[in-house]
Amino acid sequence: MAQVISNSGHDDMIHDAVLDYYGRRLATCSSDKTIKIFEVDGDQHRLQETLKGHEGAVWCVSWAHPKFGTLLASSSYDGRVHIYRESPSTLPSTPATWSQVFASTLHTASVNMVSWAPPDLGCLLACASSDGQVSVLEFRDNQWGHTIFQAHGMGVNAVSWAPSGGLPGAIARKAGSDGQTGGVRRFVTGGSDNEVKVWQWDGQQSTYTQMLSLPDGHTDWVRDVAWSPTLLSKTYIASASQDKSVKIWTSTNPGDISSWQLATTLRDFGDAVLWRVSWSLSGNVLAVSGSDGKVSLWKENLKGTWECVREITE
Structure with a gap:
């Protein structure tokens, strides 16, 4: 039975809270190293799932566009980026299940922010790290690839895509006949x-x-x-x-x-x-x-x- 929760269920400070595209799910992340997903119904929140796997404070969560399925990315002090996917249940009586489908270990310091690109550019995730680098993960041909480059000498704190x-x-x-979109892949970063x-x-x-x-x-x-x-x-x-x-x-x-x-x-x-x-x-x-x-x-x-x-x- 759904109920109003007076607290988040986290054991430490919450760093981010983001609604999904439809406003029906809320993802939160915390210094307790976990991510929690709530179903939102009016003013009521029901805890659906607690996602674990990070080994440090989780700074940021970001929902992908629903055209790519139910994907949630997270970034952490542990230097990792995790991508979780919800798989619908096969039986009406059983709930959907969440699983970690990818972990990026490209960075050597805290990953401070992750940001999904506009969906017509593709399934792209930009990641900003204290190691001074930005990585862009891309899901194509059923696998995850990446680009990584030096962006700010003293660390990257934030990233945001252009429309x-x-x-x-x-x-x-x-998209043209080759299937490529006409949009430009462009973003802005802020650094230390x-x-x-x-x-x-x-x-x-x-x-x-x-x-x-x-x-x-x-x-x-x-x-x-x-x-x-x-x-x-x-x-x-x-x-x-x-x-x-x-x-x-x-x-x-x-x-x-x-x-x-x-x-x-x-x-x-x-x-x-x-x-x-x-x-x-x-x-x-x-x-x-x-x-x-x-x-x-x-x-x-x-x-x-x-x-x-x-x-x-x-």
Whole structure:
């Protein structure tokens, strides 16, 4: 019988909590080295599964698009990335089962974040590590492959994919006769070298190459980055930093290095170190959270000025 749970069931601090594509499942992860999956029904949560296997704190969980099945990726202080899959039950009376289908051991230090690419680019998972490298795992031809490259000298804290459709205002192109999608594989990373960098897939070199380091950047560690998910008239990248500021860059043509400009620096956060930035699905509202437990929502007005439209406190 479903019941409201007053606590998470974790034995230590929770680091991430993410709803799946349909909003019916909640995955949480913790310093207790476990991941818990809850079924969500209105305001009720029912624990469905506890996933084990990591040997350190689990920092991040991320659901793949449902076109690839029910896949959940996790990253941990143990330097590993795990991918779990739910298999439907064969009998109506028995529950579905979860199993670990892949473990990446490419990194030599904590993996701080994992992020799935837009689904029309393929089954791609970017992983940001304190060893300074980014790896991109790809499931093709029934097996997992990878690309790994040096990204930030002092460690990578965050990664976020660009929307796949190309130019802002454009509709994503359909796959060509060769089955390849028309979208561009591109993402942004934030590092402990205070830099925010944009990367793009180079098919000739079979790796991701740095397009640019965004101008007028931070003066301390970059804790999070977020590329706006919707192709509006402009595309936006936001970053949150240990320097207690959020920066927002814009471009009307993301493939043109010279088109990226710093639009604004938000500093109205008191003494809070800023941990996370996240765009709404519509791509025009930015949520910012920090060490003070507050979440603020920011929106650009008609004059191009970003203003706080709401603040949520615990």
